[in-house]
Amino acid sequence: MAEYHLTTPISEEAARKLKVGDVIYVTGEHVYTARDEAHERAIEMFEKGEKPPVDFEGSVIYHVGPVAWKKDGKWKIVSAGPTTSIRMELFEDAFLRDYKARILVGKGGMGKKTLAALKEVGAVYCSYTGGCGALAAKGLKEVRAYEWQDLGMPEALWVITAEEFGPLLVTMDSHGKSIHEEMDKLVASRKAEVYAKIGVKE
Amino acid sequence: MNDPYQVIHDTTFRLLKKAVTELPSDIKEALETARNNETDETAKTQLSAILTNLEIAETGVPMCQDTGIMIFYVKVGAKFPFAGEIKEAITQACRKATKEIPIRPNAVNPIVGGNSGDNTGVKIPWINWEIVDGDSAQITAFPKGGGSENASIVGMLKPGVGLTGVKKLVVDNAFSYMGKACAPNIIGVGIGGGADIAIKIAKQQLMRPLNDKHPEPEVAKIEEELMDAINSSGIGPMGLGGKTTVLGVKVDYAMRHPASLPVGVAVQCWAARRSTAVISKDLKVTYLTHPLEGN
Secondary structure (H helix, E strand, C coil): CCEEEEECCCCHHHHHHCCCCCEEEEEEEEEEECCHHHHHHHHHHHHHCCCCCCCCCCCEEECCCCEEEEECCEEEEEECCCCEHHHHHHCHHHHHHHHCCCEEEEECCCCHHHHHHHHHHCCEEEECCCCCHHHHHHHEEEEEEEECHHHCCCCCEEEEEEEEEEEEEEEECCCCCEHHHHHHHHHHHCHHHHHHHCCCCC | CCCHHHHHHHHHHHHHHHHHHCCCHHHHHHHHHHHHHCCCHHHHHHHHHHHHHHHHHCCCCCCCCCCCECEEEEEEECCCCCHHHHHHHHHHHHHHHHHHCCCCCCCECCCCCCECCCCCECCECEEEEEEECCCCEEEEECCECHHHHCCCEEEEECHHHHHHHHHHHHHHHHHHHCCCCCCCEEEEEEECCCHHHHHHHHHHHCCCCCCCCCCCHHHHHHHHHHHHHHHCCCCCHHHCCCCCCEEEEEEEECCCCCCCEEEEEEEECCCCCCEEEEECCCCCEEECCCCCCCC
């Protein structure tokens, strides 16, 4: 387990070095929020040959619908903990192949399609402690743009400058390892013991 | 005399502000105890992040960006003179809270799409009304996050499966969502009544303090068994492993139809936000979960 302080854009080589259990802090201008609808729109644009408002290559894609407000004419992130990433499983593999983002951040982990795409493209998935919106907002220093506003505040594409945004725990890497899969196995192995406590026989 | 509408409105605004920025003390203490009990490094890190986050939030920032859908529990005394003011005052307080705390606009129209932008809209805020004896009104703000709500279920069991079947449903549900509901969780279980009644009872259990045991020993035993069983799963904080998967399991019931065994399971994330105040008939306000300074 190593600790990395990375600056965006992140290269494929740097992303492939990361392993599950590593902790990352990210600094830089290529940090974007994207939930279901932003993923869907980005993929549609790619299919149509259109260019999104930002360059996703080497970026950090944060699964979050932030609370933000405009103070003195400038948007500021107030609270921004991760949302449940598995919803993006529908889109993430295509998104990774289309745009070569290098670090996904969310909570709860993702599935086999994304894990395969991480390996193919050279990227990682990191878990950020769910609900820690106030803590995350500290690392999301500046909002440079608020794109796709028609999707509403949570679903929009927020363009962010991060400073030591973390700790991000690598839970899925480009070597096919997933802490979430391992946890599934561990918990499944305990199921009989748990059932015994409530009088259920399998 | 103060304007009743204004008192209810201002009280509700403070309830929302406190709910989203400060956890009730029982929840916070349980999270601290959990951090001290965990031996797993990842689990400790997750709980420490939550506790640091809570400290930052107490400066007036929502602890979680998902500030929930606007749900209220209102117990109106039959002799409380201002019942007619409550709904509008709560609705307007939601609008003000959206702008001024701020909280995230979380009211989306499921038919035509679109976010109302102010946390109000068709049937939202949702108010659970109860008429009780007395001349005061008790309002609880209960903004509920979407992630943990998505792990809530209703099971219509065959009565033959008995209480073991009920417990299995709750445990199987925890196995299915693992850490995705932002564990450590609080689980409310409602048994009997009907589909709607079971989930309603389940959700009401999330209002109970963590140290509260059901007065009937048979039910208290189910609460304990379920908590012990789920915590032995190893799911842990955020599903990344550890001893603390639930901070509490609370169970209650209603009589059931001979042919039905409905079970509601309401899942709450660690950000168990609730804030309660009582407004008397002469408009004195007592904040129960988040007392005013100096009280």
